Amino acid sequence: MLYFVLYGACVSVVVIVGLLLFARNRIRTAAKKSPDTQAINNKLRSYNDDKVLTVGFFHPYCNAGGGGERVLWCAINAITATYKHIHCVVYSGDTEANGAEILQRAKDRFGTVIQESRVSFVFLKKRDLVEAYRYPRFTMLGQAIGSLFLGYEAISKFIPDIYIDSMGYAFTFPIFKMLGNCRVGAYVHYPTISTDMLSRVSNREAQFNNDASVSNSTSKTFAKIIYYKIFAWIYGWVGSFSEVVLVNSSWTKGHIASLWKGKSEPIIVYPPCDTNTLEKLPLQPRGAQGIEILSVAQFRPEKDHGLQLRALHRLFEMRPELKSSVKLVLLGSCRNEGDEGRVADLKTLAKTLGLTQTQYEFRINASFEKLVSSLGNAVVGIHTMKDEHFGIGVVEFMAAGAITLAHDSAGPRMDIVVKHNQQKTGYLASDEESYAKCLSEIISLSEQERVKIQEAARAHVASRFSEKGFEEAFLSSVKQLLN
Numbered sequence: 001m002l003y004f005v006l007y008g009a010c011v012s013v014v015v016i017v018g019l020l021l022f023a024r025n026r027i028r029t030a031a032k033k034s035p036d037t038q039a040i041n042n043k044l045r046s047y048n049d050d051k052v053l054t055v056g057f058f059h060p061y062c063n064a065g066g067g068g069e070r071v072l073w074c075a076i077n078a079i080t081a082t083y084k085h086i087h088c089v090v091y092s093g094d095t096e097a098n099g100a101e102i103l104q105r106a107k108d109r110f111g112t113v114i115q116e117s118r119v120s121f122v123f124l125k126k127r128d129l130v131e132a133y134r135y136p137r138f139t140m141l142g143q144a145i146g147s148l149f150l151g152y153e154a155i156s157k158f159i160p161d162i163y164i165d166s167m168g169y170a171f172t173f174p175i176f177k178m179l180g181n182c183r184v185g186a187y188v189h190y191p192t193i194s195t196d197m198l199s200r201v202s203n204r205e206a207q208f209n210n211d212a213s214v215s216n217s218t219s220k221t222f223a224k225i226i227y228y229k230i231f232a233w234i235y236g237w238v239g240s241f242s243e244v245v246l247v248n249s250s251w252t253k254g255h256i257a258s259l260w261k262g263k264s265e266p267i268i269v270y271p272p273c274d275t276n277t278l279e280k281l282p283l284q285p286r287g288a289q290g291i292e293i294l295s296v297a298q299f300r301p302e303k304d305h306g307l308q309l310r311a312l313h314r315l316f317e318m319r320p321e322l323k324s325s326v327k328l329v330l331l332g333s334c335r336n337e338g339d340e341g342r343v344a345d346l347k348t349l350a351k352t353l354g355l356t357q358t359q360y361e362f363r364i365n366a367s368f369e370k371l372v373s374s375l376g377n378a379v380v381g382i383h384t385m386k387d388e389h390f391g392i393g394v395v396e397f398m399a400a401g402a403i404t405l406a407h408d409s410a411g412p413r414m415d416i417v418v419k420h421n422q423q424k425t426g427y428l429a430s431d432e433e434s435y436a437k438c439l440s441e442i443i444s445l446s447e448q449e450r451v452k453i454q455e456a457a458r459a460h461v462a463s464r465f466s467e468k469g470f471e472e473a474f475l476s477s478v479k480q481l482l483n
Contacts, residue, residue, distance in 0.1 A: 056160030067392035093127025272470035
């Protein structure tokens with residue numbers, strides 16, 4: 001009996017190794033013949049250096065214009081400015097734009113200037129495989145499997161020396177490590193699954209990722225808990241393939257450390273914020289032409305823009321005299337039709353709540369200049385995502401001088417909206433009622449009280465979340481990969 005078990009085990013190992021070698025050879029052959037590889041090799045010849053290294057960044061939505069994209073472009077800018085022998089490659093699904101247009105958008109949105117000769121783009125045609133709309137049920141699993149196919153497409157077009165996932169597709173790690181023999185690193189903005197998600201399912205809380213039909217059913221809740229636990233184990237296994245793990249906050253570090261059983265401890269590298277530009281904005285006067293409450297976030301479901309509209313409606317119920325002087329401005333980017341649909345739904349919600357068009361405004365895909373102008377006019381900066389991994393928008397509010405009102409959880413509570421030299425730097429809330437009360441309190445602050453909070457908030461973020469600080473921490477953390 002033991003003989004047959006050992007024999008079966010040996011045969012299984014041989015088959016698995018054989019399949020891996022076959023897949024590796026097939027990928028290398030495909031990549032070698034790929035037009036992308038040939039185009040990149042042509043660029044590499046201009047370096048006049050036999051030791052040129054290529055660093056591939058897996059970021060299918062690199063043209064989205066959100067906080068994650070600021071991290072991407074600042075990371076590439078830091079690498080190309082420091083290492084003259086490194087060429088960066090971005091795996092992008094933004095096929096509607098070319099490389100020059102993407103770099104121009106990065107410049108317009110973030111003020112980041114990157115030499116076109118130092119970066120190449122590999123465009124992926126199967127990005128829709130990781131779109132959430134394709135998987136109304138078992139969304140995480142569907143997107144994870146989809147990312148395997150997308151990763152396979154990426155590595156078949158070009159194999160980098162070093163692979164860095166900067167968008168959260170951990171299931172691509174084994175592909176690049178085992179089939180491409182790449183060194184693997186990751187910058188994690190948000191764990192795909194967390195103990196908080198498990199807790200919400202166990203407590204039967206209905207949310208955007210836990211449908212009411214599940215939370216109201218004992219059997220469905222039990223099945224989803226099992227599904228989550230199995231997925232968490234697999235997520236931890238693929239995460240262990242990363243040699244260097246960077247995370248954006250204390251909250252993210254805690255979850256990744258408990259899930260990924262890799263060799264290295266996750267390193268906190270706070271995302272970059274252009275604090276230098278925003279610090280130049282005057283703190284006063286604001287609100288002379290009306291009180292603007294500004295929201296800066298992509299129109300994704302987890303950002304919970306609906307809570308902002310409901311909080312505004314509740315504020316007007318509490319203080320009707322503010323109806324003619326307060327306006328909510330929702331500024332953010334739309335990545336796809338799903339985001340555009342959410343904007344349409346939000347406009348419908350605003351009308352349902354009885355809000356007039358003078359009380360709210362949508363600013364879609366605004367330029368960097370428009371963002372800065374909006375931040376300079378805002379009296380309040382509002383953020384409503386629960387368990388926000390970090391919150392670059394929250395940092396931007398504080399640097400720009402807008403009194404910050406963020407969700408009382410995760411990154412904003414643990415790392416950002418904290419006291420600076422014992423001085424309050426902003427406000428935290430958790431539901432419609434508490435948001436409305438905080439808004440009312442902020443609007444009622446005297447000029448002296450407001451300036452104290454503004455100055456403390458600005459000093460706090462300038463010392464902790466600058467672009468320079470990010471670049472230094474990022475380069476120090478990935479040094480072992482790049483060298």
